[in-house]
Amino acid sequence: MKWQGRKKSSNIEDRRGQHPQNFGGGGINPLLLGPLLKILFSKTGLVIVGVLLLFSFLTGTNPLSLIAQFTGGGNLASSVSAPYQPTAEEERMAEFTAVVLADTEDVWNQLMPGYREPILVLFSGQVNSACGFASAASGPFYCPADEKVYIDLSFFRDMGKKLGAHGEFAWAYVIAHEVGHHVQKLNGTLAQVQSKRGKIPEAEYNRLMVRLELQADFYAGLWAHHTHRIKGVLEPGDLEEALNAAASVGDDRLQQKATGRIIPDSFTHGTSEQRARWFKRGFDFGDMDMGDTFNASKL
Known part of the structure; x- marks a missing residue:
């Protein structure tokens, strides 16, 4: 992905080196x-x-x-700050993240009039959010209560080492997916799904969560489509990196790796095939109307 020397977002909150008192x-x-x-x-x-x-x-x-x-x-809930010395690799990741976030802002400001840009929080180890306390083990997440995306950059290294998802565009997919949840917050989809928690059987709620996550994958593909259309940033192999990243975090693959068993009723994000396919659908069509996972006859 061509990203060096391009505009970086100012919506970055750097909390690396801060240690929340939990x-x-x-x-x-x-x-x-x-x-x-x-x-x-x-x-x-x-x-x-x-x-x-x-x-x-x-x-x-x-x-x-x-x-x-x-x-x-x-x-x-306050944080204790300590001197933090990121490695050169981590600083490069931080710069990359700021560029990709700027790209998401450019795309979604075009696609959604009145788009409200989220803040992206960089943290190390653990963090307090309006959604509660979280550790790096939780992975990147979006908190609708404060409209912030939280990322410990060590996750990008773990993607390659633990999940086999290598490459910068794999990282970009992760950022764009979390921003996709912010889009769902703005259009009301996220609140509609979350309002069902505890009111319907768990298996049924899990199926709604799958549709929610697959739509965020679609939005990530949609972002990639328009970013490349506007700026021509993709290089050979980038799309394959994103598709591999989407597949690597499929529920079936993660469950098989962790327990040796696959339990479809417990899926909350979708299978590897589904996640890659919905990302590709967003990339191929570039049309938000094609991403209605909640009324799709086939996921």
Whole structure:
């Protein structure tokens, strides 16, 4: 894929090197509870508590939140930053990601009037989102609550090593697929599917999830079609890389590799054949009307 020297998106939030404190919702850090009690029942502690209560009275601040912050608690969803030194390979991946995100913005701004561009968050290891705490093991994901795509760039290396999905356009497929979920958020499809959770049998809900994921694959192919049409960025072998990446994350292949068994009722993303075929359909037609997976007679 021809990407060097091209425009990069400004909608990148770099949280690499930040380590979220995942102790749950507010309150006092349980690891500090013992030392806190010793302080509170000492003479020094009584003076400290008195000062905090006075400050609380004068400012209207919750005294418990003051004590929590004083003892290292407070907003436990906050992050602790540490110096982060990415490798040259990772920096190259980050630049590539910013270019692909810019390409998705150009395409979807053309296809959807009033398109609201998502933020892409780069993280390392673990991250807090409006959808909850996640680790790199979860893989890239889209959070509709904050309209952000989250990616640990180590996933791109794992795609090649663990899934056999190599190449930069395989990475581009992943980014475009997650942006596809953002498109579904904007057009209401995502909310319609999620509203069914817990209201219909699990197997039926899983089938809806498959249709949702296959449509995001279609949107990724649609993006590739228009990006190449507008900018001529594809090189020989790029399409094959994306198709292989789509196939590598099929439910059947992942289940077979993990457990040696395939359970169709538990599928939530579609088979390898389906995922590659719907991506190819989006690439071939470049027409959003051709991506209605929810009314398709054959998936």
